[in-house]
Structure formats: structure tokens, C-alpha cells
Amino acid sequence: MNETHDPELRSWVESANDPHSDFPIQNLPFGVFEPGVIGVAIGDQILNLRECARRGLLPASVREAVSAPLLNPLMGLPAGELTGLRRRLMELVRQGADREQVESALVAQGDVAMMVPVAIGDYTDFYASIHHAINVGRLFRPDNPLLPNYRWVPIAYHGRASSIVVSGTRVHRPSGQRKEPHANAPEFGPSKALDYEMEAGFFIGRGNALGEPIGVGEAGEHLFGMCIVNDWSARDIQAWEYQPLGPFLGKNFATTISPWVVTMEALEPYRAGRAGRGADDPEPLPYLDSENDRRRGALDVRLSASLWSREMRGQGTAAMELSSATIADLYWTPAQMIAHHTSNGCNLRTGDLIASGTVSGPGARERGSLIEITGRGAEPIALPTGEKRGFLEDGDEVTIRAWCTREGFARIGFGECRGALIHA
Numbered sequence: 211m212n213e214t215h216d217p218e219l220r221s222w223v224e225s226a227n228d229p230h231s232d233f234p235i236q237n238l239p240f241g242v243f244e245p246g247v248i249g250v251a252i253g254d255q256i257l258n259l260r261e262c263a264r265r266g267l268l269p270a271s272v273r274e275a276v277s278a279p280l281l282n283p284l285m286g287l288p289a290g291e292l293t294g295l296r297r298r299l300m301e302l303v304r305q306g307a308d309r310e311q312v313e314s315a316l317v318a319q320g321d322v323a324m325m326v327p328v329a330i331g332d333y334t335d336f337y338a339s340i341h342h343a344i345n346v347g348r349l350f351r352p353d354n355p356l357l358p359n360y361r362w363v364p365i366a367y368h369g370r371a372s373s374i375v376v377s378g379t380r381v382h383r384p385s386g387q388r389k390e391p392h393a394n395a396p397e398f399g400p401s402k403a404l405d406y407e408m409e410a411g412f413f414i415g416r417g418n419a420l421g422e423p424i425g426v427g428e429a430g431e432h433l434f435g436m437c438i439v440n441d442w443s444a445r446d447i448q449a450w451e452y453q454p455l456g457p458f459l460g461k462n463f464a465t466t467i468s469p470w471v472v473t474m475e476a477l478e479p480y481r482a483g484r485a486g487r488g489a490d491d492p493e494p495l496p497y498l499d500s501e502n503d504r505r506r507g508a509l510d511v512r513l514s515a516s517l518w519s520r521e522m523r524g525q526g527t528a529a530m531e532l533s534s535a536t537i538a539d540l541y542w543t544p545a546q547m548i549a550h551h552t553s554n555g556c557n558l559r560t561g562d563l564i565a566s567g568t569v570s571g572p573g574a575r576e577r578g579s580l581i582e583i584t585g586r587g588a589e590p591i592a593l594p595t596g597e598k599r600g601f602l603e604d605g606d607e608v609t610i611r612a613w614c615t616r617e618g619f620a621r622i623g624f625g626e627c628r629g630a631l632i633h634a
């Protein structure tokens with residue numbers, strides 16, 4: 211950690227000093243607003259980095275990267291350049307700085323539309339929450355919920371990057387093949403079991419060459435930052451198609467991400483020890499293990515998902531929280547996911563998105579998807595309007611938020627990952 215994590219720091223952008231703001235001066239996440247301009251969130255404002263660079267306020271070495279239309283060139287910069295940029299940005303917006311030159315490079319967040327900030331070449335979704343794996347496994351195999359490989363190998367599937375959308379984009383209910391358990395044949399039509407999955411996303415900064423695995427000890431150097439992910443899932447399409455090759459059309463119709471990328475450097479104060487393994491659990495194989503990863507490989511980022519139905523909006527009722535869990539409870543750390551992903555020589559590239567899989571915790575209110583909360587729709591939940599939900603209905607809006615708190619440090623947040631469901 212360094213002086214940029216000092217909880218006493220204040221900004222001359224007054225809204226950044228509100229203790230409830232997701233974007234205090236200690237955060238400084240990167241995003242891209244239309245039509246392709248890189249900015250940094252500070253309070254309810256955005257600092258336009260292209261404009262700052264044009265005015266000579268940023269180091270010449272990052273000028274090209276911060277003036278690009280997407281974050282990839284910036285994400286690939288050496289760690290020293292990124293640390294230097296963070297320090298410089300802090301100098302520009304901290305209380306007492308000369309705001310004269312900087313103030314007119316601010317735009318209000320409410321005045322611009324955010325974009326998917328990264329050209330995402332590949333998207334991989336893990337299954338790193340053992341609580342989620344057990345909750346879902348129990349629905350299908352009550353006596354033997356966890357498959358024997360789970361405690362040994364980080365499970366994942368290759369997702370689809372083309373359908374990743376930014377928060378606020380409406381999501382179409384997908385149609386597909388689904389088969390009722392006792393029906394003789396499947397039918398084709400709109401999914402009747404649409405779900406959300408509350409997840410964390412990790413963006414790759416520097417990639418690796420094909421054939422050259424990233425060791426678990428070096429994985430941190432390849433991570434740029436984090437966002438929130440909602441891996442929308444059509445459970446009925448998924449259940450019929452997934453054997454033997456895994457998720458396909460039940461997942462790839464839409465994945466929503468939050469627009470701001472919180473850097474690993476900003477997240478440094480919220481590092482935590484790897485979640486404890488049970489007494490009967492095997493130790494990770496050596497390529498997935500390091501002393502440093504045990505001690506500080508996890509991150510305490512809390513996620514919360516809420517549902518707001520059309521009727522709730524109409525009645526002016528607040529959204530209802532469905533899930534809340536921390537990624538500190540994941541069975542596999544981000545470094546283990548990266549080490550495993552590249553252990554066969556697979557190359558990751560700058561801008562790749564690695565998602566955690568549904569984040570669930572051990573508690574009853576810590577289940578990160580409706581399939582877990584409602585027992586695959588069998589036990590619907592009641593909304594404040596009296597409506598029932600086994601799965602999502604058209605008009606439902608799901609918002610996932612995330613934040614970090616730790617005694618002695620500022621609270622930082624991720625903004626929101628929001629999507630409303632519309633009929634196809």
C-alpha cells in the first residue's frame with residue numbers, strides 16, 4: 211500500500227467526500243463514456259483523461275494510452291506506469307490542488323452514457339464458489355451435491371464475449387429448446403426459467419505468450435482490475451443442452467457488466483487470507499499454491515443483488531435485496547484461476563474477462579442466484595407487492611452492487627450492474 215490509500219485524503223470534488231459515494235479519491239476507477247473517451251470516476255463526476263492529456267496534465271508516457279477509445283492500451287501498460295498514473299490522478303483531484311486547469315475536464319456522470327470499456331477478446335466463467343456449487347448440486351444430487359473433482363480443479367467454461375453488454379442495457383428473454391422432465395420431446399420457445407448470477411469479473415492486464423503458463427505467484431502482475439458481472443442464465447435451456455459439453459445458448463444471450471473497472475491497486479487494502487478449507491479437503495496441487503496466495507490471495511468485495519419488478523416500480527416500492535455475499539468466501543482465488551487457466555499453456559490477452567462464477571456464501575441470505583433461493587422455482591419468494599417469483603418475469607430489473615470496507619480505510623464501491631428483462 212502507499213499514500214494513495216490514505217483514508218484521510220479528500221478531494222476538491224465535493225461529492226467524492228460523501229462517505230456513501232462509491233468513488234472517493236482512494237478509488238479512481240477507469241471507464242469509457244460515449245463516443246469512446248476514457249475517464250476516471252470521482253464522486254458523481256468523471257475526469258476526462260483525453261482532455262487532461264491534451265492539456266499536458268498527465269505523464270507523456272501514458273498520453274497515447276489514455277487517449278485511446280477503449281481501455282486495452284492502458285491495461286497493458288507496465289505496473290510502474292499505472293502506479294505513476296494513479297499518483298498523478300490523485301494529485302490532480304486532491305484537496306488543495308490547483309483545480310483551475312482540471313475543473314473544466316470534468317463531466318457529470320448523469321450527462322454521459324457509459325460503454326463496455328474494454329475490447330474483450332475472450333470471456334471465461336469459473337465456478338469458484340463452493341457454496342454455490344453445493345447449493346446447485348443439492349438440487350440435482352441431494353445425497354452427493356459436490357462432484358469429486360471440485361476440490362481439486364477450478365471448474366470453468368468458455369463464455370462468449372460478443373454478447374457482453376454494459377449496465378443499463380435491456381436484456382431480451384431468450385428462446386430455445388427446453389424439455390419438461392416427463393415430456394417425450396423438447397419444444398422451442400421463450401425460456402420459462404430465467405435467472406441472474408451475481409458474479410465478480412477480473413480483467414487481464416498484461417497477457418502471456420502461448421505455451422508459457424503464468425505461475426500462481428505471478429498471477430497478480432497480470433490482473434488489471436475488477437468489475438461486477440451478471441451472467442444471465444436460462445435454466446431450462448441450460449438443463450437440456452449442457453450434457454456433455456457444458457453451457458451454450460442458455461448463457462450466451464447476454465452478460466451484463468458494470469462500466470467502471472476498479473484497479474487491483476485500489477483494492478489492495480481489502481486483500482484477505484484465502485478461505486479456509488475443510489479438514490477433509492485436499493491441499494491445492496503445487497501449481498495452485500503459494501504462501502502469499504494463502505495469506506492475501508482473496509479479496510473482501512461484497513456483492514449485493516436486488517430485484518425491482520415492474521409492479522414494484524409502479525407502486526414506488528424500493529427494490530428488494532435477494533443476495534449478498536463476499537468474494538472472500540470463494541474456494542479459488544483470482545491467482546489460482548489465472549494459474550489454472552494458463553497451466554496448459556493457454557494464452558490470456560490484455561482485456562480478457564475472467565468471471566468468478568456465481569458468488570454465494572454459507573448463509574441463507576447469501577445465495578447468488580434464484581435457482582438456489584427458490585429451489586429451482588419450487589419455492590417461490592414473495593415480493594413486497596405480493597407477487598411471487600420462482601424465476602424472473604418480463605419487466606423485472608436486477609441490479610448488482612459491490613463495495614469494499616475495512617476498518618481504517620475508505621469505503622470504495624463499483625457502481626452498479628443493472629439490467630431489465632424484456633420479452634424477445
Ligand code: CA
Binds near residue numbers: 335407409567568
Ligand atoms: Ca456463471
